[in-house]
Amino acid sequence: EAGVAQSPRYKIIEKRQSVAFWCNPISGHATLYWYQQILGQGPKLLIQFQNNGVVDDSQLPKDRFSAERLKGVDSTLKIQPAKLEDSAVYLCASSLGGIYEQFFGPGTRLTVL
Amino acid sequence: KQEVTQIPAALSVPEGENLVLNCSFTDSAIYNLQWFRQDPGKGLTSLLLIQSSQREQTSGRLNASLDKSSGRSTLYIAASQPGDSATYLCAVTFTGGGNKLTFGTGTQLKVEL
Numbered sequence: 001e002a003g004v005a006q007s008p009r010y011k012i013i014e015k016r017q018s019v020a021f022w023c024n025p026i027s028g029h030a031t032l033y034w035y036q037q038i039l040g041q042g043p044k045l046l047i048q049f050q051n052n053g054v055v056d057d058s059q060l061p062k063d064r065f066s067a068e069r070l071k072g073v074d075s076t077l078k079i080q081p082a083k084l085e086d087s088a089v090y091l092c093a094s095s096l097g098g099i100y101e102q103f104f105g106p107g108t109r110l111t112v113l
Numbered sequence: 114k115q116e117v118t119q120i121p122a123a124l125s126v127p128e129g130e131n132l133v134l135n136c137s138f139t140d141s142a143i144y145n146l147q148w149f150r151q152d153p154g155k156g157l158t159s160l161l162l163i164q165s166s167q168r169e170q171t172s173g174r175l176n177a178s179l180d181k182s183s184g185r186s187t188l189y190i191a192a193s194q195p196g197d198s199a200t201y202l203c204a205v206t207f208t209g210g211g212n213k214l215t216f217g218t219g220t221q222l223k224v225e226l
Binding site: 004006031033035040041042043044045048055056091093099101102103104105106107109 | 144145155158162217218
């Protein structure tokens with residue numbers, strides 16, 4: 001069974017530029033999560049989708065971050081414009097449902113200069 | 114506030130030693146608790162998932178225990194090996210928390226030859 005796929009693996013941008021990350025969850029998984037992991041910290045949930053609807057986006061900085069999940073499968077996370085403090089690893093995870101085990105992708109390491 | 118804490122932040126042990134990693138959480142109303150492993154530059158690998166009704170789970174040399182009433186979990190690693198070197202993260206799904214994982218900051222383990 002294929003795991004959660006993410007791209008790109010690494011991205012370096014200048015502050016105020018835009019960036020987008022892509023995630024393809026495990027087939028059949030209804031729930032998709034985006035987490036932000038700052039160096040030395042545990043991951044923090046940014047947004048949770050159930051199929052293509054948003055369940056929780058309470059910690060998403062909506063003035064600069066946006067996310068969508070088209071047709072309840074793939075998802076994109078966008079930052080526009082990026083700030084220095086957005087430098088982090090962005091992890092995508094999926095699960096069969098809300099309280100089932102979550103499976104994580106390899107992450108995208110973003111560096112904002 | 115629902116929080117997860119891990120102590121120690123870093124641990125170095127000689128090969129072959131048995132060791133215990135600690136995780137504490139502030140609210141006993143949980144669905145489950147999950148232990149993850151994270152290698153440098155990689156995503157999270159799920160090690161063990163303990164449901165709220167369970168006391169422990171075992172996989173190979175790993176044993177995780179859960180004591181909800183005291184808000185604690187331990188991850189026991191038997192006969193440690195250099196390949197066990199990684200960061201170990203504890204994550205809790207609190208009830209009423211929207212089914213998201215709340216992570217600790219991790220314990221960075223180094224097993225030396």
